[in-house]
Amino acid sequence: MVYAGWGDPTRRAGLPPHALAWLHREIGSGPARPAAASVSVPPSRLDLPGAHTDDEVRARFATGSSYLDLLALRSGSVDAPDGVVSPADAADVAALLRDCSSRGIAVVPYGGGTSVVGGVSPLRGSFSSVIALDLSRLDQLLDVDEESLTATFQPGVRGPEAERLLNARGLTLGHFPQSYEYATIGGFAATRSSGQASTGYGRFDELVLGVVVQTPAGELRLGRGAASAAGPDLRALVVGSEGVFGVITEVTVRVRRVPEVKRYEGFFFRSFAEGVAALRAMEQAGVAPDVARLSDPDETRVQLALSGASRTQRAYLRARRASCFAVFGWEGTTVTARRKASLSVVEGALSVGTSAGEKWAHGRYDGPYLRDDLLDAGVLVETLETSARWSSLLRTHGSVRSALAGALPGAVVMCHVSHLYPQGASLYFTVLGRQSDDPVGQWTAAKRAASDAIVGSGATITHHHAVGTDLRDWMTAEIGPLGVEVLRSVKALLDPAGILNPGKLIP
């Protein structure tokens, strides 16, 4: 039996009555849509010794974790790889790539399976079969250099295991995306992931100091010294390559000492613009918190509704015109001084204390569970994201909201700002709507409208979800036709047979 939802089903809380009532009022009632009892996959067409080809294994590697993936799984029938291969080490990976190149078998590198952009869809391209290359056996911490604060991991190590191994030596990676509990080090690198504390700890692409990749054309081993001017930084070609050039088999990352103190605190601002100005002021003054998230009025309203805030709490916030909720988190040894420095450059922040911040921290990985509950209730629920420069952030916010609202009448469109940079920040949108009779077509059209709005406003098509299949058609807008040709020329060299992740990333 393959479970058509996120993670550990026993952690699902179910929607409380007040949340169901709110959904009914806000987006209208649709029929409940329970997941099918089982998931069937087409027969395997694979001829490859050593591959697992039984249906249940193949079904487990059939999809990522996007709304479209979940709709497919819940329907009870999905396409799946024709086999799953679990190499034991980098040499195995290299041999497998050579073998699949000569046999003409497509290969989908598979880490945590948490892609929300179709990054692990079992596309065959021009080949008759496809395998999932399961990286779960490459699960070792290979080296720690405590003096240089680096650690070298194999790609299949999941977030919590990486932290456990590092914490035992007083170190942390500090990379905590929402997918943290299942996503892997290799996936973080292949997709340029960004964690919830990236404002303080950096994006994953900034954390990668070295990388080893197996490609059908051979091995790339990159990253010498502490920083280099030896030509173009080829690590940046590997990081973000989403498995189309090769399979990452080692990642050397920057690590930090485990913070002694973590303080997460809730705040309210009177308007989104005021909150954005506060984020910008802190970041540009070099005194931003490590975690900085600001919800727009709609996200704030929905959070208050779903969390069951009391009448007294609401009245308190209304009286203070508190419309936008924010969480700021400081980690380290000088948290009190840093908090003071952050708030010294901010106007209009109303603290509601650490309990609101702790509540966010406690539930920071629970979003995907809530999504499963919402899907059961027949709700359209999905997220998408971008980043923009400060000078166009509010314009991009408005433009994407309009696009989504236009494509999904009656839906609730929410957004938060997170991941701060001196030059701008990310915008993370969540949509709740009523599923139509054609939920795939409904969301595909909405996401297209949002993506067009994003590139039309000069923002990037993705800040941290990566491209996969879902955003592939916007890559030409993102990097231009010649940029796409550059990716093609590198792929032609490294993967001449074109077996690696056909249909992903490159239009």
Next chain:
Amino acid sequence: MVYAGWGDPTRRAGLPPHALAWLHREIGSGPARPAAASVSVPPSRLDLPGAHTDDEVRARFATGSSYLDLLALRSGSVDAPDGVVSPADAADVAALLRDCSSRGIAVVPYGGGTSVVGGVSPLRGSFSSVIALDLSRLDQLLDVDEESLTATFQPGVRGPEAERLLNARGLTLGHFPQSYEYATIGGFAATRSSGQASTGYGRFDELVLGVVVQTPAGELRLGRGAASAAGPDLRALVVGSEGVFGVITEVTVRVRRVPEVKRYEGFFFRSFAEGVAALRAMEQAGVAPDVARLSDPDETRVQLALSGASRTQRAYLRARRASCFAVFGWEGTTVTARRKASLSVVEGALSVGTSAGEKWAHGRYDGPYLRDDLLDAGVLVETLETSARWSSLLRTHGSVRSALAGALPGAVVMCHVSHLYPQGASLYFTVLGRQSDDPVGQWTAAKRAASDAIVGSGATITHHHAVGTDLRDWMTAEIGPLGVEVLRSVKALLDPAGILNPGKLIP
């Protein structure tokens, strides 16, 4: 008349008697070697309308600024480009590249001409003629976004002009390499330059937010939003590409507000290891100064000798076992607090006050003038650099010192650490020796020994000088044979005729 030296000859101070005496004692006396009175160049073989082909203009674009370049210029006879073309804008650059591609003329993009690795040598590759593509007319600040703290420059803007334009709006780039007075924005990007305050302001590759490049195959326009996960970061293919893929015609950089206060202070440590430990402690605790430089005992000794330190000063330092000089510089609004935070994690730092720091700051761009004086005195004088992780920094330091000392008996080999990162730092070596009868062969052999020692120790072949012609043969060690093939495949796409900087960067 072409001047065979650095910058403005009226700024040369000449070597004072005590310095000449010290050189005589330390490395022995050689004959004075004045520069030839004039520089001759071979006749032009160019057939290209609009190109300047007179000898004096060509001689001015004949070389960069390495020791080998200066030896050639001082000999009175150098190879030179067959012509110089000065396009007015990006469209001109694009048209010129198409024209040279069809005519089979090699093109050397030329900014400030400050390369010390043969980056602007007029190599023809398989072509019969070569032009220097002079970028000095692309000298505009195109845009400033004060809200997002970005500025967009054309490539030919020199360091001081960029600062003047930004300072007028209260902004700074904060990029001050030793070549700052002549080097250009385009050159900084093409070579992954690193300024003396890079510990605080970042390397130039970190400052590039967007870039526009003209290639023979068309234009690349890269860098959307504030940060992106849209596939590999192709900006990193352009930054550091040293003119072999295309000509950078726009660079959008991160800028900062002009610091209110700058405090440069001199310190001494009792040993190099103690000083390195201090640098590492500050950087890894996140409290490093913006400028952090630590000289090893030999560099300290030579600095004291050449600066004419008094007997009292020397006695004071000896009594305190002060063997390694350091300059720490803090810039911004909270200099006092930051200085305190920096020094709180450091052991054994002996402050000698701000006058020593100010003296360094005052002379920070004077090294190349001193070099001309030393060349007149027949001294072999050159620098080379690398970066290493903290855990191997002292080993790399020892290994490169040994290689240089072995190749240049009797020479003085000095080094400083600068450009700090949480994972390591750069090592910058300066060599003073007595020129042999074959100074080119002498230095070529010494640099080869040093470069072999660098890659042998796991460090990078260059931290901020770039590769050019001089380090090209070590690129295979740096990025592996497949990495070199990646560069070749990108070049084949973007510059199919191979006209751009033949013989540079790619082995």
